[in-house]
Amino acid sequence: MTDDATPRADGNDVDAPIKSLGTTFRVVDELKRNDGGRVTEIAEETGLSKSAVHKHLATLVAHGYVVKDGDRYSLSFRFLDIGGYVRAQFPRANVIKTKVQELATETGEVAQCMTEQSGKSVVLYRETGTNGVPTRTRPGKRMFLHQTASGKAILSQLPRERVEEILDQHGLPRATDATITDREELFEELETTRDRGIAYSLGESTRGLYAVAAPMTKPDGTVLGAFVVSGPTHRMRGQPMDEEYPDLLLSLVNEVELNIAHS
Incomplete structure (x- = not known):
């Protein structure tokens, strides 16, 4: 079992949430709530360390879900693509x-x-x-x-x-x-x-x-x-x-x- 997984009481962690992924979504939610932000601001609002915030932001940027302008980060139009796809399935x-x-x-x-x-x-x-x-x-x-x-x-x-x-x-x-x-x-x-x-x-x-x-x-x-x-x-x-x-x-x-x- 990795450090990212949360074990269940029965020892079966197959359905356990992944902590690091949960942290990523906390960062995404914070970017949405405040219309973007800097590493320090996001860390203060979420209670996460600045190094953890920076790593998750860097990963999101690398995959195109967040864009960086100077030292400020914001959500990208990649989410619009996903949202449009989901809505079209209705x-x-x-x-x-x-x-x-x-x-x-x-x-x-x-x-x-x-x-x-x-x-x-x-x-x-x-x-x-x-x-x-x-x-x-x-x-x-x-x-x-x-x-x-x-x-x-x-x-x-x-x-x-x-x-x-x-x-x-x-x-x-x-x-x-x-x-x-x-x-x-x-x-x-x-x-x-x-x-x-x-x-x-x-x-x-x-x-x-x-x-x-x-x-x-x-x-x-x-x-x-x-x-x-x-x-x-x-x-x-x-x-x-x-x-x-x-x-x-x-x-x-x-x-x-x-x-x-x-x-």
Whole structure:
């Protein structure tokens, strides 16, 4: 056994994590969190030695995942290549991209398609309409499912046991005063969402931002993700949230689901 491996109690270290690889990802995460950094800065933030940080950075540079400018390091576009490849594997990704663009154009707001992985919501595609406001989301961004309309749309299609697992893993952290932080309250809303086919977020992830979403499923009922439209409260409340956008989303989702079913 090498020094990089962490032995298990039964003596079988086949599935044990590799410490050095874990350290590499800590360095990568730190570069992302701070938009790059120097060896000393990364060492201070991670608690790693400067020599360890330097070795991992040198390896990442050698493999093209990090670029160096003077004494400062940053993540490279190699990650964009990997992310693009991963996203392209999603069912009918090209169709979904087009539909998100159409949704943003028609509503003038921010339109997105989200999916779930490891108990969190992941942005697959995001487009901004002519009136769209800046938000914290971008392709690849992960968020808590219970805080967003798209996340609740996805949760509404999952078995209760799976939802319980997600809540056990991630909890119900609060983003704003409107965020649901009680399990039973969340399950009640998920039941309502399942019945009407539409989920809402009323300032629950970002204060002053409303959103409406519809889940997208495979022919066998497995949830694939959700389409969502979001915008400032004063433009979203009333008719857009109650009728216009729900009808638009349900129609769009139906098209995509049919496309997936017959592909």
